[in-house]
Amino acid sequence: MSHVGYPCLMALDRDHVLRSAAALLTRKSTATMDEVAKAAGISRATLHRHFAGRDALVRALEALGIAECDAALDRARPEEGAAADAVRRLLREIQPAAGLLAFLYGENQLWEGERQHDGWQRLDARIGALFQRGQQAGEFRIDLTPVWLTEALYGLIASGAWATLDGRVAARDFPTMIAELLLGGALRREES
Amino acid sequence: MSHVGYPCLMALDRDHVLRSAAALLTRKSTATMDEVAKAAGISRATLHRHFAGRDALVRALEALGIAECDAALDRARPEEGAAADAVRRLLREIQPAAGLLAFLYGENQLWEGERQHDGWQRLDARIGALFQRGQQAGEFRIDLTPVWLTEALYGLIASGAWATLDGRVAARDFPTMIAELLLGGALRREES
DNA sequence: CTATTGTGAGACATTGATGTCTCATGTGGG
DNA sequence: CCCACATGAGACATCAATGTCTCACAATAG
Numbered sequence: 001m002s003h004v005g006y007p008c009l010m011a012l013d014r015d016h017v018l019r020s021a022a023a024l025l026t027r028k029s030t031a032t033m034d035e036v037a038k039a040a041g042i043s044r045a046t047l048h049r050h051f052a053g054r055d056a057l058v059r060a061l062e063a064l065g066i067a068e069c070d071a072a073l074d075r076a077r078p079e080e081g082a083a084a085d086a087v088r089r090l091l092r093e094i095q096p097a098a099g100l101l102a103f104l105y106g107e108n109q110l111w112e113g114e115r116q117h118d119g120w121q122r123l124d125a126r127i128g129a130l131f132q133r134g135q136q137a138g139e140f141r142i143d144l145t146p147v148w149l150t151e152a153l154y155g156l157i158a159s160g161a162w163a164t165l166d167g168r169v170a171a172r173d174f175p176t177m178i179a180e181l182l183l184g185g186a187l188r189r190e191e192s
Numbered sequence: 193m194s195h196v197g198y199p200c201l202m203a204l205d206r207d208h209v210l211r212s213a214a215a216l217l218t219r220k221s222t223a224t225m226d227e228v229a230k231a232a233g234i235s236r237a238t239l240h241r242h243f244a245g246r247d248a249l250v251r252a253l254e255a256l257g258i259a260e261c262d263a264a265l266d267r268a269r270p271e272e273g274a275a276a277d278a279v280r281r282l283l284r285e286i287q288p289a290a291g292l293l294a295f296l297y298g299e300n301q302l303w304e305g306e307r308q309h310d311g312w313q314r315l316d317a318r319i320g321a322l323f324q325r326g327q328q329a330g331e332f333r334i335d336l337t338p339v340w341l342t343e344a345l346y347g348l349i350a351s352g353a354w355a356t357l358d359g360r361v362a363a364r365d366f367p368t369m370i371a372e373l374l375l376g377g378a379l380r381r382e383e384s
Numbered sequence: 385c386t387a388t389t390g391t392g393a394g395a396c397a398t399t400g401a402t403g404t405c406t407c408a409t410g411t412g413g414g
Numbered sequence: 415c416c417c418a419c420a421t422g423a424g425a426c427a428t429c430a431a432t433g434t435c436t437c438a439c440a441a442t443a444g
Contacts, residue, residue: 027304028302028304029301029302030302032430032431032432033431033432033433034431034432042391042392043391043392043393043394044392044393044432045391045392045393045394045434045435046390046391046392048432048433048434049390049391052433053432053433054431054432084378084379087378102301106298106301109221109294109298109354110220110221110222112219112220131378134378138380139379139380140378140379140380141376141378141379141380141381143372144369144372144373144378145361147355147360147361148355148361148365148369148373149373149378151351151352151354151355151360151361152348152351152373154351155347155348155350155351156344156347156348156351158347159343159344159346159347159348160343162301162343163339163340163343168339168343169337169339169340169343173340177336177340180333180335180336180377181336181340181341181344181374181377182373182377182378183377183378183379184333184377184379185372185373185374185375185376185377185378185379186276186279186323186326186332186333186336186341186374186375186377187276187331187332187333187375187376187377188330188331188332188333189333189381224400224401224402225401225402225403226401226402234421234422235421235422235423235424236402236422236423237404237405237421237422237423237424238420238421238422240402240403240404241420241421244403245402245403246401246402
């Protein structure tokens with residue numbers, strides 16, 4: 001095959017395969033292992049050499065999504081400045097991973113009850129802490145729990161990612177759309 | 193079998209089966225036809241006599257979800273009074289169908305590109321019109337498009353339904369949680 | 385040059401869900 | 415009493431995806 005001539009170490013390929021799979025499964029969450037392999041430009045046999053099976057692939061994608069979320073959270077500096085600005089920064093940083101997040105969000109819904117990757121709990125805690133900080137600073141209202149705000153953030157990211165993929169909204173509006181709705185809501189501010 | 197002794201017409205059974213399937217698929221969207229049949233208290237053969245196949249069942253559930261949405265929208269009187277209050281009424285009325293809606297919302301994501309039930313477009317239009325009315329009345333901000341607000345409403349309903357099923361939030365808070373976030377956002381109002 | 389290694393292609397068995405069929409049963413209506 | 419009909423149970427073929435295997439080929443290192 002006219003494949004790349006580099007001395008491809010498996011570690012490098014693995015990341016490329018993971019990215020391709022993420023991009024494909026974002027658009028079609030039921031894609032076959034065959035389709036995943038084709039999308040990555042490799043054969044199904046090689047795909048199986050990287051990931052023992054579909055489960056292993058999804059779990060690797062989960063780890064990738066969690067890592068990207070963590071990295072985005074780090075870059076957003078959630079402890080710094082106004083909580084609202086931190087949320088805006090977080091959404092800007094997390095946009096590139098939004099498609100993968102949306103896929104994993106939908107995937108988690110059908111793992112009824114089963115235990116999930118510990119990373120999600122840690123992420124929930126980090127994001128929940130951001131909302132709690134905003135509440136304690138008197139910046140956010142206290143009648144909406146941090147748990148619900150975190151849940152709503154995930155849901156809006158998934159909705160935004162899907163609406164973007166379908167072309168119903170523009171990708172460039174993604175971060176502000178979500179941040180403005182989540183923070184300010186639909187009602188006009190009278191005091192401005 | 194110790195089945196009900198009524199002269200069960202198929203039309204009556206059909207609705208019962210549909211409700212059971214909705215309740216089950218809400219919790220486990222990948223449930224087997226066998227599981228759906230068992231959940232409805234009938235055999236797989238009888239299930240197939242009601243619905244030609246899985247596709248037919250899902251399409252019937254889609255029609256049911258759309259009908260319930262339409263009914264909820266009617267009961268909410270979206271043209272009446274403040275748009276914000278109409279949104280609150282809508283969320284109260286739509287809560288019983290939230291689980292079904294969440295299932296259908298997730299199901300729609302994996303029908304890449306394919307044509308969808310016309311009913312969704314009509315619902316989108318009705319809900320979008322409500323947001324537009326709020327904007328024209330100066331009640332809602334105009335920098336968030338009605339399309340995005342509609343999308344966000346669906347997403348938050350699904351998020352709320354899943355968070356409720358998992359026990360992360362209380363079912364009684366469902367309508368206010370979503371309405372308060374969607375309308376008012378997380379930020380405190382300074383003018384109150 | 386030669387051995388090693390990763391790869392693609394494809395065959396193969398397996399599994400799980402699905403759709404179709406038959407047959408016995410039980411019930412209600414005529 | 416008898417017939418029609420819906421049902422439940424189960425057998426059966428089908429189909430798609432998966433996982434495993436072998437083998438030939440190309441590239442690279444020694």
